[in-house]
Amino acid sequence: MASKQDGVWIKLQHIPREILYFLIIISMIVPLLRPMGLPITISPQTRSLFDSLNTLEPADVMLEFVDWSAGSMSFHQPGCIAVSFQAVKRGAKLVFLSTSTEGPLMYELMLEKFQSVFDEADYVYGEDYVYLGYVAGEETARAAIASDIRTAFSSDYYGTSLDEIPLMQRVHNYADYSMIISYTMGSPESFVRQFNTQYGVITHIHCGEMMTPTILPFWASGQITGLLNGGVGAAEMEVLVKRPGDAVKLTDVYSFSNILVFVFLIIGNIGFIMQRRKGE
Amino acid sequence: MISTDPSIWVMAFFTIAITSLAFRDNPLAKFAEHTFLAAQAGNLITMAWRNIRSIGLQPLMKGSMTMLIPLLFGVALYTRYSKRYIWVSRYPTAMMVGIGTGVTVRAFVEFQFIQQIIDTFKPLNSFNNIFFVATVVICLTYFIYSLTPKSPALEKPMSYVTRLGRYLMMIAFGASMANTVITRVGQYAGRIMFLLYDWLGLG
Helix, strand or coil: CCCCCCCHHHHHHCCCHHHHHHHHHHHHHHHHHCCCCCCCCCCHHHHHHHHHHCCCCCCCEEEEEEECCHHHHHHHHHHHHHHHHHHHHCCCEEEEEECCCCHHHHHHHHHHHHHHHHHHCCCCECCCEEEEEECCCCHHHHHHHHHCHHHCCCECCCCCEHHHCCHHHHCCCHHHCCEEEEEECCCCHHHHHHHHHHHCCEEEEEECHHHHHHHHHHHHCCCCCEEEEHHHHHHHHHHHCCCCCHHHHHHHHHHHHHHHHHHHHHHHHHHHHHHHHHCC | CCCCCHHHHHHHHHHHHHHHHHCCCCHHHHHHHHHHHHHHHHHHHHHHHHHHHHHHHHHHHCCCHHHHHHHHHHHHHHHHHCCCCHHHHHHHHHHHHHHHHHHHHHHHHHHHHHHHHHHHCCCCCCHHHHHHHHHHHHHHHHCCCCCCCCCHHHHHHHHHHHHHHHHHHHHHHHHHHHHHHHHHHHHHHHHHHHHHHHHCCCC
């Protein structure tokens, strides 16, 4: 915190955080109330996920790992909805499951918004889609799901035995999964290791932007087929499936608030350089 | 129109209470923090119990006696609270560490090394590929600590290369930091959207 005696250059480097937070919140509210609809460019990572989804056939089964938490719901939920919408459009069967404890809560919140899509497509629970709930163990659990899903789950989230669920009667292991997608804020590498490296299953990832630089080399090497980059990736997917929703609204917020952060970075650096020059 | 759903009001209250922490520490923020932790702990216990029931107890009741082994190992973990029998808990711990490491390592070399190294050998037929390969080589030189050029003529150019490697890595760290900022903005924007659209009905 700068004191009253400090020069202007020092003060520029120590703008009170209350002011910064206030301005950032304002920069989020304005574009949400007055959306500008700035153009969204589709990245090759999102495009390859979309192209991969378009290869799905009605007999195919896609595993969707609902592993996000309340913190990343703003972009993981729209991403999951857009991806699932395209999969339903292709008639593929969906197996939702979680390897994080908040997964079941997030699935139920997502379903509130997605149930109408299932209803419109005449999707029946147990025949066309199913939710298996949460299994503990993280990477060990993912390995078990890849090799034999019955070692990780004996029933679905609502307590029905897997053998009594028509869809699950033909789903046993990696050979039955056409592709998987993980929506996670944690480390997505374990999904690639256990599904793609071990068994060659097509693997897609929707991670937070902060994980993208880490995971991008695996997309470049072809170990990951599709990669959604946080909220931006979710918005791109919404555009591709022609269902603009919450993620598209987020992109204006990103632009506004990032410009603000950029401006404050410049101000802070000007203060730092000028202070050094003047020897303060 | 402003929401009349009590659950929306509860969510709005906790969102605002936690946000207030950004401005100043206060009792409301502390209350929200502790409530969140308690709710998380409750959820964790519920999920853990569901797991034990569906993966362990239900198959055991149906006659799968092999389930006794992991269940006993699970119970043995609790002996860590006894000074006398703490040694018992080391066996399930060792088993978990062993299995966890084995599961990760079996694919690790192929996943992280072989595939990535293969992908680094790119045809040098475009700017992107040349830049990629050059960046990998230059950054790797930064981590060569034990070999120093014997010829004084090479010493200075090599120091420039390692310095360039450091700058290139700093660019990567900067990009990573920018991505972190974007992630946090996206996360909080979701709550602002909730307050504006779901709570205040302004959307």
